[in-house]
Amino acid sequence: MxxxxxxxxxxxxxxxxxxxxxxxxxxxxxxxxxxxxxxxxxxxxxxxxxxxxxxxxxxxxxxxxxxxxxxxxxxxxxxxxxxxxxxxxLAYGNPCSVNVDPIEKKPLYHFLPGTRAFSIATAGCNLACLNCQNWAISQTGPDKTRNINLMPDKVVSECLAKNCSSIAYTYSEPVTFYEYAFDTAFLAKLAGIRNVFKSNGYINPEPLRKLCTVIDAANIDLKSFNDSTYLRLSGGKLQPVLDSLRIFRDMGVWLEITNLIIPGWTDDMDEIKKMCNWLVKNGFSNTPIHFSRFYPTYKLEQLPPTPVEVLNTAVKTARDEGLQYVYTGNVPGNELSNTKCPECGTELIVRQGYRIVANNLAGSKCSKCGKVIDGIWG
Ligand code: SF4
Known part of the structure; x- marks a missing residue:
């Protein structure tokens, strides 16, 4: 070979x-x-x-x-x-989505809060999730989407012009536009811009290790803790995603995890408990986890939105298992999207949607008890 x-x-x-x-x-x-x-x-x-x-x-x-x-x-x-x-x-220099987003939208809550991320995506994805919110661009190819010509150097200069602190590879699946993301991230790094990866984490170890040399932060979807559900829901397998989480963490990339709770698919509290237990036992207790609310979409339009009580129970379950930073997502106004000090409970970052309304961190520490809060704060 x-x-x-x-x-x-x-x-x-x-x-x-x-x-x-x-x-x-x-x-x-x-x-x-x-x-x-x-x-x-x-x-x-x-x-x-x-x-x-x-x-x-x-x-x-x-x-x-x-x-x-x-x-x-x-x-x-x-x-x-x-x-x-x-x-x-075929996905190089031709993004079909280009936006400036708050970093909180990825979601990254412990990484440069309140900053803007220049966000790009090309068409294509290596999974086929029944609940995909971006199916119109993920389940098609770059020859079928309306694209913008934006080579890596132009992405970097646009990012600087728009006063963004980071470039986010996001929306569809950046694993599949690997070369474009890698080259852009390399140039961005030279220009002092951070790079963030919003991904399903479905990537082989060797390309991931190479990618981690240019990526600063990642939010990875951990879709389920059940192999059969993973396959039926997305067409992928669980183990490669767990392996990716370890590689991101071991290579020093700031990591946050999203778990979308879909009624009837991923809302089993025993399974959520098992997942949190695995995370704690494998050294992820300081990794923020976002339990995200499902809204009916794509091939799961017949399902109801996730009840907020289910999300709240998941948060409690995760905390009981020992995870330090646990959030709900897609529930505007829920106080469980605020960052609290895990030591003294002081409310440190207050969010309203994607907006920061109060930041009481003293550098990277709790302003009340002095505990160091994990993250990259500035
Ligand atoms: S193996 Fe390569 S070509 Fe196949 S889905 Fe994955 S990224 Fe795409």
Whole structure:
């Protein structure tokens, strides 16, 4: 088997960034960038990272789906294709969503609160969640969406122009626009901008470790603690996500977890208890967890929204198991979205929706008892 690793040195990357800024479109190690015409838009393609030739075709090793593709075949995430025996990503420099969001929207509650994140997404996803809120862009390919031409250097300059502290790779699934996210994050880091990853965490260890060298914070969806539910709800497996959580944490990326509670699917309190117990036992007791409220959408439109009492019970269960920072999400006005000192109970950050209405932290400490509150605060 032949591997195409695309490893580059920092010096080489910086040289290439200068070339990029000068209008030469090739970034190093990823092959030629080609412009072609999509159904609605111009699309770009770049040689994919982590591809491997096998007897059955070209394998993509970015996520656990490990698609093996023959000439002309499109990947499961709909944005990778084999052209003349080389795997290309079609999701590069062509985001279909570009917005400025409060960092709280990711949600990241312990990472630069009150700042803005320049947020981008291309079309495509490696899972197929029945409850996807962004299905219109996640369950399609970049040739079917209305895109903006925005190369990595332009993302960085737009981020600076809009006075954002970070770039967020978000909305659809950034694992599937890995090359675009990686190159942009590398340039952003050189410019002193932070990078945040909002993801399903469905990624193989090797590409994830490489990604962690340029990512500062991540919010990962832990969709369920039951393998069969994971498969039926999203088409994925639980274990790779648990492995990813450990890698993010071990590589020093600030991590928060989202667990969406869907009535009849992921609202079993015994399972939530098991999940919290696993998190505590595996060293995540200081990792914030967000129990998010489900609203009927996509293929689960027939279900009711999650009752707020169920979310409140999940918060209590998580705290009882030993998790320190537990929040509800998608429940505006719920005081369980505020940050309290786990030592003395003082209300430290008060939120209204995505807005910070009070911040009583003294640096990174509780202003009353002096306990250090985990997070990246400024
Ligand atoms: S990132 Fe896409 S092409 Fe690669 S293995 Fe995952 S689903 Fe397949």
């Amino acid at each position: 032949e591997r195409r690793e695309n490893k580059i040195s920092k010096r080489k990357f910086i040289r290439q960034c200068a070339a990029l800024s000068a209008g030469m479109l090739c970034l190093p190690g990823h092959g030629l960038l080609v412009e072609s015409s999509g159904e609605n838009q111009n699309t770009f393609r770049r040689e994919a990272m982590f591809q491997e030739k096998t007897a059955r075709g070209i394998m993509c090793r970015i996520c656990p789906n490990e698609c093996v593709l023959k000439e002309g075949e499109l990947s499961q995430c709909r944005n990778r294709k084999v052209i003349r025996s080389v795997l290309y990503t």
